[in-house]
Amino acid sequence: MNVATTHATKPGYPLEFPKNQWYVAGHAQDLGRELISRRILGEPVCFYRKQDGAAVALVDRCIHRQMPLSKGLLQGNNVRCAYHGILFGDDGRALEIPSQTNIPEKCRVHSYPLVESGGLLWIWMGDQAADRSLIPHHPWLDDPQWVVVRGSLHMKARAQLLNENLLDLSHLSYLHPGSIGSDDVVSAPTTMEFDERSVRVTRDMNNAISPPMFIRAMGLDGRIDRHQVAEFIAPGFHITHLDARATGKTGAQMFSHKAIHCITPERAHSAHYFWAITRNYRIEDEDVSRLWREGAPKVFAEDIDASEAIEETISAYEPGYPPELDLKVDGGPLRARRIIERLVAAEHGA
């Protein structure tokens, strides 16, 4: 169809992500003594825990004839392929080939560096040496002063749509008016900082309207001072720092939250969305925990709906892209876009 003739040359939301990076592959609590398969950056990965509880990630295709290892058997710390019975250790080396006695050195599958931290599974997808110092800090996920609720979502849209959504919270007023958005969010002044791998957008809202979710969770039913920082650490880790308290009340309690969003490309046009909400108030109050556990995915579903609607629109123009106009609020999102593009370019250049 001739819509192609209206394509802009300027690229929009990118589709490709860097491999030599840490991605969140899931919540630690969801992995046990069974084989599960999950695509990360288009690669099939087989996950399981060893007898001592250590988490393992092997490429989910047997080096012999491409059978997904996740269809096989977990035997002790090893995986036996369901097709011809090759047994692989957790380092990916073949330990046994039933149809022959010698085991070639090349008979092995890739074992991905996998780190468990903050209740998250961090996987390194590239073939360069994994640099553990690149895992973003996330102290509130392990701190007894903070309580965490968690969940997993899936999106039929490219990951970058959520990366940029989370860096421009002006959308809260329109996409989330029934939960965390109010009219004053969009007009609040913002400042942006960045470095080579991260972007921070700060948004201060004083004497602002308390949105519905704040009234329910914090009991803030008057005007509030709301301070929000959207922090992105490449390639897909977000911390939304959210502090709120009653406006002008002496000694008013500060309610603090860290909303953690882990956006991991599944395939080019789909993404995993692993999230956690931590808070430092009423940490033993299960009613508040339930409010966030049930309320947060409803809010995030609105972001996913918007992203999927946009994906359906733009993917029809591939390999072109329809015209697009940047606004002032796009400073943060565009900075993140440039970081991703630069990391991808660096890998192709290497």
Added chain:
Amino acid sequence: MNVATTHATKPGYPLEFPKNQWYVAGHAQDLGRELISRRILGEPVCFYRKQDGAAVALVDRCIHRQMPLSKGLLQGNNVRCAYHGILFGDDGRALEIPSQTNIPEKCRVHSYPLVESGGLLWIWMGDQAADRSLIPHHPWLDDPQWVVVRGSLHMKARAQLLNENLLDLSHLSYLHPGSIGSDDVVSAPTTMEFDERSVRVTRDMNNAISPPMFIRAMGLDGRIDRHQVAEFIAPGFHITHLDARATGKTGAQMFSHKAIHCITPERAHSAHYFWAITRNYRIEDEDVSRLWREGAPKVFAEDIDASEAIEETISAYEPGYPPELDLKVDGGPLRARRIIERLVAAEHGA
């Protein structure tokens, strides 16, 4: 698969359509005070009516970040994007950008020329100036001496399949024997006329068998004189002129109909089919109206079934095309094919 080796080089039913043309986007009666989305030539278009009833068509992707405007809110005569709240007027210009005070000139979406006439919505898809004189004449749709029944269908096949189906009515004897076809249709003599934008195929059937639908609607249960003209006006408007009366009876009543078929490409491999049947007899007889309102889409569904079966066959050969043989009855259809191809080529050359 190596079927590719049997491809003919001669192109068959084309996939591409010209943009600088009027297409029917729907029936006027189906559009009201809400936002609807419809793809035309692959472009997403958002339709709505203003407070004074005037119909509007905007491209259905926000210029900012591609969000479908049809997911937003209709506010007065304007549309507010659901994502970041930009308000667009019916001319496509941004009237408000909530996150900033200045409104760049470029912050606008395309507003398509849209004309309401004959109970149809006519949209101009190109970027050249819309030429209203190119809208085909359709007096019977507005004439109180004629009564109209209407409906909408959808086809998972390229539009040109129906454009050519409607210009070779020899298929009536085989595809529609239970409704409007009889054995004598296929063998009736035809004449063909054409100009740069239209094709007319005339088919005279005297002393012919009255097909089932004619018996029911007109009470013609003996031999009939049937005169039929298939008229195509590029890029997708068809008038099937159908006159019938009892053979050899002095002063026999002439029953006249205009079957209007508006074939509008939705995407490359799918099409909208907006139809109307007008008649100049028993115009207040609701039984006859119901007969056509319910019977016509059953007949058209047979054309759609055939077109979809052909589409499934030929799309498997893309970008090639299987061998194809033209017959004498294809004079009209091939002329229409050439007109479409020529209009497309002219746009690419411009």
Added chain:
Amino acid sequence: MNVATTHATKPGYPLEFPKNQWYVAGHAQDLGRELISRRILGEPVCFYRKQDGAAVALVDRCIHRQMPLSKGLLQGNNVRCAYHGILFGDDGRALEIPSQTNIPEKCRVHSYPLVESGGLLWIWMGDQAADRSLIPHHPWLDDPQWVVVRGSLHMKARAQLLNENLLDLSHLSYLHPGSIGSDDVVSAPTTMEFDERSVRVTRDMNNAISPPMFIRAMGLDGRIDRHQVAEFIAPGFHITHLDARATGKTGAQMFSHKAIHCITPERAHSAHYFWAITRNYRIEDEDVSRLWREGAPKVFAEDIDASEAIEETISAYEPGYPPELDLKVDGGPLRARRIIERLVAAEHGA
């Protein structure tokens, strides 16, 4: 997605098959006096029987406007197209064009050479002269000393996956432990023979464990001597010769079977699987027949499951292919792979 960077250059399971070969198009018993449509090598084919019972195969698209002939009417020995009524004889020549009197020589559809033998329909898909001597021998399908049970399966994976599966029966120990596999299959010594069109892999298992299906069908519940030959005749005919008897018993009965597997590409990524099991014992015992008729497709479904899991994995890498390691048991499968590749290359060179 950048998984492409890990592609191996070495090709794996091929997607393309030679056309100038006999393929099994179905079981003879399933074809009668009606039009059926089946894709073979991506080509739509219309099958039917003439009044004298002879089977016919025509390309399933009308030469005029691509309508599937299988949507038409079987009239005597001929097929009338449902769209414009052209009547084709079983040799593919047009016998009647209702809209005109002259019948152009070119108004014909391809009639495929079709042979009925062994209860199978053999179709020749190429345009070179069909060479009947290339049909593999299959005497057990017509021999009154042998009894046959049959069935048809479908696979959403490239045909070659099954061709190679059937030539490396070491997988029986892992994929089919509940039916025809036992632990000693994988470690049994094998020998391989081949010529330009066929491959034979022999596997002897003496004093072996009797697998569950053998106990049920043959009553062999002790140790057995099992002799198995996997024979492949290009492009997709397999005979698994299977002989078993009780170990070390004087005059023990030999139970012989020929498992016939006909693997026919449907499209590039899907295949038909027509199978038959013949045996030379208890040939009138319906209980044993039912055991094989119901049990065999359950075993084959395990092969299909594995093949479809592999297809899903490897097709995500197209046009690349992930790394793959060959083992000693792959001698037979790789030989078959080379035969297919060589036949395809010869056609492209011709």
